[in-house]
Amino acid sequence: xxxxxxxxxxxxxxxxxxxxxxxxxxxxxxxxxxxxxxxxxxxxxxxxxxxxxxxxxxxxxxxxxxxxxxxxxxxxxxxxxxxxxxxxxxxxxxxxxxxxxxxxxxxxxxxxxxxxxxxxxxxxxxxxxxxxxxxxxxxxxxxxxxxxxxxxxxxxxxxxxxxxxxxxxxxxxxxxxxxxxxxxxxxxxxxxxxxxxxxxxxxxxxxxxxxxxxxxxxxxxxxxxxxxxxxxxxxxxxxxxxxxxxxxxxxxxxxxxxxxxxxxxxxxxxxxxxxxxxxxxxxxxxxxxxxxxxxxxxxxxxxxxxxxxxxxxxxxxxxxxxxxxxxxxxxxxxxxxxxxxxxxxxxxxxxxxxxxxxxxxxxxxxxxxxxxxxxxxxxxxxxxxxxxxxxxxxxxxxxxxxxxxxxxxxxxxxxxxxxxxxxxxxxxxxxxxxxxxxxxxxxxxxxxxxxxxxxxxxxxxxxxxxxxxxxxxxxxxxxxxxxxxxxxxxxxxxxxxxxxxxxxxxxxxxxxxxxxxxxxxxxxxxxxxxxxxxxxxxxxxxxxxxx
Numbered sequence: 212x213x214x215x216x217x218x219x220x221x222x223x224x225x226x227x228x229x230x231x232x233x234x235x236x237x238x239x240x241x242x243x244x245x246x247x248x249x250x251x252x253x254x255x256x257x258x259x260x261x262x263x264x265x266x267x268x269x270x271x272x273x274x275x276x277x278x279x280x281x282x283x284x285x286x287x288x289x290x291x292x293x294x295x296x297x298x299x300x301x302x303x304x305x306x307x308x309x310x311x312x313x314x315x316x317x318x319x320x321x322x323x324x325x326x327x328x329x330x331x332x333x334x335x336x337x338x339x340x341x342x343x344x345x346x347x348x349x350x351x352x353x354x355x356x357x358x359x360x361x362x363x364x365x366x367x368x369x370x371x372x373x374x375x376x377x378x379x380x381x382x383x384x385x386x387x388x389x390x391x392x393x394x395x396x397x398x399x400x401x402x403x404x405x406x407x408x409x410x411x412x413x414x415x416x417x418x419x420x421x422x423x424x425x426x427x428x429x430x431x432x433x434x435x436x437x438x439x440x441x442x443x444x445x446x447x448x449x450x451x452x453x454x455x456x457x458x459x460x461x462x463x464x465x466x467x468x469x470x471x472x473x474x475x476x477x478x479x480x481x482x483x484x485x486x487x488x489x490x491x492x493x494x495x496x497x498x499x500x501x502x503x504x505x506x507x508x509x510x511x512x513x514x515x516x517x518x519x520x521x522x523x524x525x526x527x528x529x530x531x532x533x534x535x536x537x538x539x540x541x542x543x544x545x546x547x548x549x550x551x552x553x554x555x556x557x558x559x560x561x562x563x564x565x566x567x568x569x570x571x572x573x574x575x576x577x578x579x580x581x582x583x584x585x586x587x588x589x590x591x592x593x594x595x596x597x598x599x600x601x602x603x604x605x606x607x608x609x610x611x612x613x614x615x616x617x618x619x620x621x622x623x624x625x626x627x628x629x630x631x632x633x634x635x636x637x638x639x640x641x642x643x644x645x646x647x648x649x650x651x652x653x654x655x656x657x658x659x660x661x662x663x664x665x666x667x668x669x670x671x672x673x674x675x676x677x678x679x680x681x682x683x684x685x686x687x688x689x690x691x692x693x694x695x696x697x698x699x700x701x702x703x704x705x706x707x708x709x710x711x712x713x714x715x716x717x718x719x720x721x722x723x724x725x726x727x728x729x730x731x732x733x734x735x736x737x738x739x740x741x742x743x744x745x746x747x748x749x750x751x752x753x754x755x756x757x758x
Contacts, residue, residue, distance in 0.1 A: 214432035216397045243274025245417035246393045264339040272338025273305040287315040329362040339373035347383040356385040379617040380405035404618035404645035434654040458487025459682030462536040465543040466493035468519020473544030480675025483727040538564040538682035542571025564595040568674035581610040584631040601642040625649035635688035648695040657696040660703025668720025704730035
């Protein structure tokens with residue numbers, strides 16, 4: 212797993228490195244060299260231009276320029292002011308050293324000259340702003356960024372694309388669109404969420420020092436980015452001795468006259484994800500319609516009222532059905548009234564693994580007056596409980612005035628819930644452009660799927676996947692958060708497969724369902740392949756040592 216640190220914690224790591232003998236000057240030198248080496252890895256680099264601002268990030272750029280010159284690259288640095296006007300002794304030293312070693316310097320060139328200069332380059336290195344940047348880019352840098360993005364050269368950003376907040380992942384104006392971002396010490400939240408996903412390109416982490424790994428962990432990462440090997444042992448395997456009941460039985464509770472389709476998506480996704488037996492419990496008034504959409508899934512029509520929602524007698528019936536299931540999903544398309552609230556409250560008291568999604572979450576918000584973190588007894592139980600809110604639902608559960616608009620805010624809100632409960636049986640799967648699976652012990656960031664997932668019903672499909680995997684798996688509570696992350700990975704893989712057939716803009720939620728089986732199989736095979744490759748590599752290394 213790769214650690215993700217808040218920007219403030221990155222600064223703490225830098226200070227800690229200084230305390231163990233790695234000075235800021237040395238860090239700047241190593242950062243510049245690390246960026247330059249990644250540039251050289253691109254191959255056939257003859258001409259490079261480095262655009263530098265005023266801060267330490269600019270110092271990295273000047274060092275990178277000097278290193279590239281030493282490797283035979285023709286390098287030009289664009290700077291807003293002359294060297295003597297740069298603020299900071301360290302920055303001036305780096306600039307003067309680079310020029311002394313043959314770097315050509317352009318001071319505040321007009322737009323037409325900058326455009327002409329950039330069109331002659333193989334690579335443009337963006338060293339304008341660093342991780343401390345926030346707000347809107349001002350002149351002349353907004354003009355520089357416009358010229359960078361208009362060029363045909365490969366763009367490499369040092370630490371963070373200029374114009375992007377490394378903490379929030381948001382931009383407020385001009386922002387560099389990089390092909391590669393070489394970030395220092397550890398990942399930052401803004402690089403892997405929201406606009407950061409569009410502008411960072413490939414991301415390479417440069418640790419800079421041997422002590423970095425230890426110090427980053429000491430800084431208490433805000434989250435961890437998952438690698439494929441992190442799911443080892445979590446994926447449920449099939450036995451030849453299994454039957455439809457031992458493969459996991461799922462009960463999906465949801466639907467209403469207004470939203471009859473959400474529960475259908477969830478149930479079909481659960482079946483496609485490998486559950487051996489899926490039952491769908493819906494209001495009686497829509498049972499015939501729903502059954503016509505899922506001929507291979509039993510549909511139970513339970514008492515419904517004139518509003519097209521579950522009526523009071525349904526609560527006891529659903530409680531009885533839940534006792535026979537391996538896992539229950541409640542919420543998709545259910546809407547909120549006194550009776551659906553009673554259903555959710557009853558299921559929370561049941562002794563069965565439970566996934567609460569969509570209107571099930573809104574029922575909890577109503578039960579707790581939009582302050583779930585003040586009612587830990589409601590969700591404290593002896594069986595797994597997974598809550599799957601999107602950003603607005605999460606804000607509603609925690610009483611926030613606005614939706615959780617950044618990854619950092621989403622993590623904080625999710626932790627408010629899981630830390631209040633304090634148990635290992637609870638996971639909040641906070642859905643956004645970078646979904647976070649948060650338990651009391653850790654927050655995992657699975658690899659995000661494509662933008663095609665931003666479509667109505669996609670969350671219902673994800674809820675079906677996680678319910679199905681939970682029904683099949685025999686896992687300890689400690690592995691629950693990894694199972695949730697795995698469900699997100701399968702969901703994203705299904706979107707990638709569907710995208711090949713329908714295009715990014717053409718995917719609807721039901722298209723994802725048809726790809727889930729192949730997505731899960733593909734994911735498992737990739738995992739198996741990586742494991743074999745790692746084994747071969749280890750064997751080769753051992754052979755080299757023995758020789």
